[in-house]
Amino acid sequence: MLNATEKQRYLRQLIMPEISETGQAKIGKASVFIAGIGGLRSISASYMTAAGVGRVRLVVRDRVELSNLNRQIMHYTPDIGKGKTRSAEEKLRQLNPGCQLEAIQVSITREDVIDLVRGCDLILDATDNWGTRKILNFAAIALQIPFIYGGVNGFSGMVAFFRPQKTACIECIFPDGPNEPAVPIGVLGPMAGLVAALQCIEAIKHMLGLESSLMNRLLRIDGRNMSFKKTQLTRNKDCNACSGGGNYHVTGNKSDPQRM
Numbered sequence: 377m378l379n380a381t382e383k384q385r386y387l388r389q390l391i392m393p394e395i396s397e398t399g400q401a402k403i404g405k406a407s408v409f410i411a412g413i414g415g416l417r418s419i420s421a422s423y424m425t426a427a428g429v430g431r432v433r434l435v436v437r438d439r440v441e442l443s444n445l446n447r448q449i450m451h452y453t454p455d456i457g458k459g460k461t462r463s464a465e466e467k468l469r470q471l472n473p474g475c476q477l478e479a480i481q482v483s484i485t486r487e488d489v490i491d492l493v494r495g496c497d498l499i500l501d502a503t504d505n506w507g508t509r510k511i512l513n514f515a516a517i518a519l520q521i522p523f524i525y526g527g528v529n530g531f532s533g534m535v536a537f538f539r540p541q542k543t544a545c546i547e548c549i550f551p552d553g554p555n556e557p558a559v560p561i562g563v564l565g566p567m568a569g570l571v572a573a574l575q576c577i578e579a580i581k582h583m584l585g586l587e588s589s590l591m592n593r594l595l596r597i598d599g600r601n602m603s604f605k606k607t608q609l610t611r612n613k614d615c616n617a618c619s620g621g622g623n624y625h626v627t628g629n630k631s632d633p634q635r636m
């Protein structure tokens with residue numbers, strides 16, 4: 377049961393027939409795991425917190441740098457040098473004090489990822505490297521929780537919704553991962569925002585029990601010509617991550633996962 381303040385805070389969601397008080401209660405019971413506070417993470421953590429998700433767990437280890445600020449809009453110029461965990465906590469607690477925020481400053485390793493993710497019922501992938509993404513994929517499969525992938529590279533982006541045992545996983549599509557560039561890649565801030573917003577829409581639909589439009593599909597976005605193209609994924613039986621003999625891979629052209 378929402379109190380008067382919550383009814384006012386979430387008014388525009390409560391008006392939506394797909395949400396109403398029933399759906400808002402579902403959102404309020406959800407727990408989301410977001411790794412890092414970068415370009416994607418700034419947006420996804422903000423929207424999840426603003427929407428009234430019950431618990432948002434953030435894991436990030438680095439500090440705010442000047443070169444982050446074109447896309448990591450949760451951090452401001454005075455935050456340079458500050459831990460991203462602290463910077464994110466300050467903003468998100470002000471945004472919605474009713475959200476249970478858990479900001480953890482550690483590196484994600486295969487040894488500790490299960491303990492870090494346990495208790496959350498959804499992973500929003502907002503990582504900037506293939507190694508961490510694989511570790512999160514491992515946790516999603518081990519804990520049997522959905523994994524919403526997002527990646528950005530310049531003017532282009534990708535989003536996909538993976539469900540362990542029911543769909544492909546990220547390693548089914550990109551078994552070898554990308555060739556990590558030695559230098560930072562270009563990222564257009566609004567493209568990071570777009571990809572993260574799409575991830576959040578899928579996350580909220582999942583919380584509401586609505587069908588995902590990206591379940592087992594890879595959405596490729598090209599911001600230069602504004603094309604949005606969905607590709608159906610099929611199971612690949614050789615995946616190292618999810619198969620134990622049962623893999624998935626994308627039908628169509630393969631390309632590297634994109635970075636944040």
Ligand SMILES: [Zn+2]
Binds near residue numbers: 616619
């Ligand atoms: Zn797989």
